[in-house]
Each structure stands twice: as structure tokens, then as C-alpha cells.
Amino acid sequence: MRMVARAPRPGMPWPIRLAAGFLVAITLVALLAPLIAPYDFATQNLARRLRPPVFWGGEWAHPLGTDNLGRDILSRLIYGIRTSIAVALAGTLIGAVTGTFLGYIAARFRGWLDEAIMMLVDVQAALPAFFIAIACIALIGTEIWIFVVLVSLEGWERYTKLVRGLVLSQMGAGYIRAVEALGAGRLRIDLRHVLPNIAAPLIVQMSITFPWVILLESTLSFLGLGIQPPGTSLGQMLGAGRNYLLQAWWIAVLPGALIFLTTLSMSQFGDWLRDVLDPTLDR
């Protein structure tokens, strides 16, 4: 493996620490949702509907208030985070693996396969994932696994272009010729030598794509085209709360603020990661 001389790593500045801390907290909440949620997220209690959060005249029984059906907002937020993070993580991973694979194939085999894959990249660039997702949802409906696949369309073509370029440039590198001369097979070279050397920009690209996937998921759910009731996600909560802005702002504002903080933390963290790992990658 080739070692690249790097500038000494700067310590994490405090905004990045804050962002990283928030992301860890969100992940823990998503993992432990059934343990920490005070109520079942779908239990309705019409006698206690539209209660405000505790510091706006509410009570401690529902610290963040209740929604139009009397469901506990805190519990719904916790489960909403769980769904949103799970969908976004699955979408990001599927997109990263597919895009990387296609970019690798294009670089390795060149010729018509390369042309075809790059054409696909062009088509994706011409039609944002959001529009493809809407068309498919209009047609097939909103099943969760279809939804995850559609969300994974966000940004796959970036991995393909990135990996294709990286693999092409690595193939001519001296250390690759050296291991080839030592008699290593192609698969061994690619997995043991090329992949570790292109891992850093890939990880950076994933950290950049993740907030986009969250935004796509929450946008579609907000529009009523994503996660369907009785399931819950942050975007869906916000969409439902839109009709109660005047009486109960907290139903929409709290999940919105959570999405905002998550995407903000992730892009701050991603920027920092890029500066540390790979200063040459463009945004």
C-alpha cells in the first residue's frame, strides 16, 4: 500500500465536536428507540390532543407536547429519527455500493460497457433522483423497500464518476505495476491495493451524500409520497403538522428542527472530514 504524506492532522475544532456529538446522540436514539420512548408512537389519546411542550404551558407527562390525535411528540420524534436514519443509511449504502461497482466496471473494462455506464450517469444528471422517485411512486405506490431503492438513487452517479477516475489513475501507478510484476491476480490487486487507496475520497463522498439522502427522504415523506402512516418519519410528522401551524406550531417545528440539525451537523462533519482526508476532492 502506498503511503501518502499528509499535513499533520489538526485537532477537531469545537463546532465539529458539537456536530459529531449530535450525530452520535442521534444514532444512539435511533438504535435505542424502543427502550427510551416514553409512549408507543402510534397510541392515540383524543382527550389529550394538541398539548403544548412543557415550557409553553404543557405538562411533564408529555414534555414535547402532543399532536392532533393526542400522540406523544417525544415518542414520535424518537421513532421518526429511527426510521429516517435507517432509510437514509440504507439508501446511502446502496447508492455507494452500486455507484462504486459501476465506476469500477467502467474503468476496468472500458469500451462499450464504459460508454453505456457513462451514458447512464448522464441520464441521472439530467433527471434528479427526486423526479424519478416521484414518477415511480406515482406508478407503483409507496412500499418501503421501493422507497429505499429510490432514495438510494441520490448521488450514485457521483461515486461512479469518482471511482472511475480514481481507478483509471491508479492503474498506471508504479506500485500497481510492481504488484502486477510480482504476479498478483487482478482481483487481489483491486481489493487489496486499489480499494484501500481510493477509500478516503469514497468515505468523504458518502459523508457528503448522506445529508442529501436525508433531505430526499424527508422531502418525499413531507409531500405524503414517502413513509406512510401508521409508520412515522421526521418528514411525515412535519407534513402532518403543517395543517396545525396556527394552533400547535410544535408538531411541525420540532421534527423540522431535528432534520435541520442532522443535515447541518453531517455537512459540517463531512467538510471537516474532506479537509482532513482528501483536500483535493471538489465539493
Place this chain on the structure above:
Amino acid sequence: MPGFVAIKILRALVTLLICVTAVFVVLRLAGDPADMLLPEDTPAEIKAEYRQRWGLEGSIPEQFGRYMVALARGDLGVSFADGRQAAEVVFEAMPNTFLLGLSAILLALMLGLPAGLIAALRHNGTVDRLLMAIAVAGFSIPSFFFAILLILTFSLTLRWLPAAGTDTLWHMILPTLALSAALVGKLARYTRTAMLDVLGQPYMRTAKAKGLRHSAVMLRHALPNAAVPILMFLGIEIGLILTGAAVVETIFAWPGLGRLLVSSAAARDLPVVQGVILLVAFVIVLSNLAVDILHAMLDPRIELIRRNPAT
């Protein structure tokens, strides 16, 4: 140069052709819309009549041929929802989205461009950090959340601005703000990067060394060179604007393409969905093509990249 442009145009045409085919395949092969939309106990002859009206009879290649011929004539079929021509419905909504998108772009240029310039000139200073923090917040905030905060503040609490409709110019303010937030943030950051890039060039040092005034250095040498990537940025981010429009138009009841797309998708009105999506693809391909050609005209080095297969 002409060869480069010809190849770019050809590629754009092929991309459009693939988009058109893909939309047909996705929308027609996944199931028979007549079965999906009509009640299960609909008599066979009524189903056949609907199939004929929607252009669904015959084999798939036959349907594809008819679809392409109709498309070339600008005929998208009949809207499932209200029986009007889908193309008519789509073109009716287009000017509204154009108006909203244009005003969002203008606002982004008015705010994002100066913010990026100031940040670059105050590189690593407090002003720079502050402006960039706002910029990152601008493109991290989901447009639907920002829109709802705007409505809560300016319509429901302060009662200054209307939250829905298109009657007056006042109605445009909140949707424009909501749509341009992401664009302002991205443009500010992009302008800053482009300016920093230019400021580090040797010709800038030369300009300073030959004793030009600071303002002349900035206006004559820095800005024109930074303008190329900034112009390209707007062409590339057209997709972001169109995606944002879908959300913002839905929230503010703005009768444009985005709202039309969301409501037709929910109602499974396939001809209209198809029309909006083809129009979006057309606009994005065209603006990407314009960016490529403009870039090649402004920067002759671009043509060299084509000859180097590694890039």
C-alpha cells in the same frame, strides 16, 4: 471548437432520447393503468374504450411507436384526472414556475454573490466565518422547514405577508425566500472558492506588482475570471431549483409545475406526471449543454480534456 460543440449536442440528444424511452418504459411496463385506475368491476368494453382514449391498446412496440410520434407533435395524451390535454395542463403551469425560479435566482445573485466576494476578501477572518456559517445553514435547512418557519413568522404571527396564492407581488415574497435559501448558501460558498482560487493566481500578483489600484485589480482581473465558474454553477444547479420548486409551490399553493407534479403523482395521473418529468429533463439537459458550450467558449483549454481519456 465546432467539433466539440457537435459532440456535446449529440450527447445531449442521446441523453434526451434515453430519458424519453426510460419514462415510457417505467410508466407503461409496470402495469396496465386501466386496471389500476378503474374500479375492478368495470365492464370490459368500457375498459377497452378508456385504453383507446389513453393510447394503451396494441402491443408494447406499437404503443412506443405511437408515443414517439405523438411526442414529436407535442401530444402527451389526455390527463386521467380531468380529461384535458396533458400538454395543455403542463404548459399552463410552466410560466408560474419560471417566474418563481427566476426571482429566486435573482435574489440568490443579489445576496450570495456579494456574500461570497466579501468572505473571500476577508479570508479566514470573523466576517468570513460568520458568512460561511450562514451559507452552510442556508443549504442545510430543508426548504419545507424553512418555508414553514417563514409562514409561522411572517404570515401567522406578524401577519405581514400572505402564505398562499398568486394574487399580488406580495404573494411572491415568501415562496421566493424559501426557494432561494439553498441557492444563496451554495452560491456564496461557491463564489468564495472561485474568488480564492483566482486571488491565488500568479497574474493577480503581477497586477498588484505593476502598481494597479486595489479596486482595478479586483474589478478588471479577479471578477471576470471568477465569473466563469459562477455562471456554470447556475446552470448546474437548475435541478436544485426545480426540486425545490416542487416543495415550495406545494406549501404556498403556487400553481406551478412542482405543485402539479406532486398532486398528479398523488392522483396517479400518469400523462401529466410524464409531461412534467420530460419537461424537467429537457430544461436540465439544455442548461447543461449551454453551460458546456459557454465554458468551452470562455476557456479554450476545455477542449483538450476531451482528448485525454483519463479525465
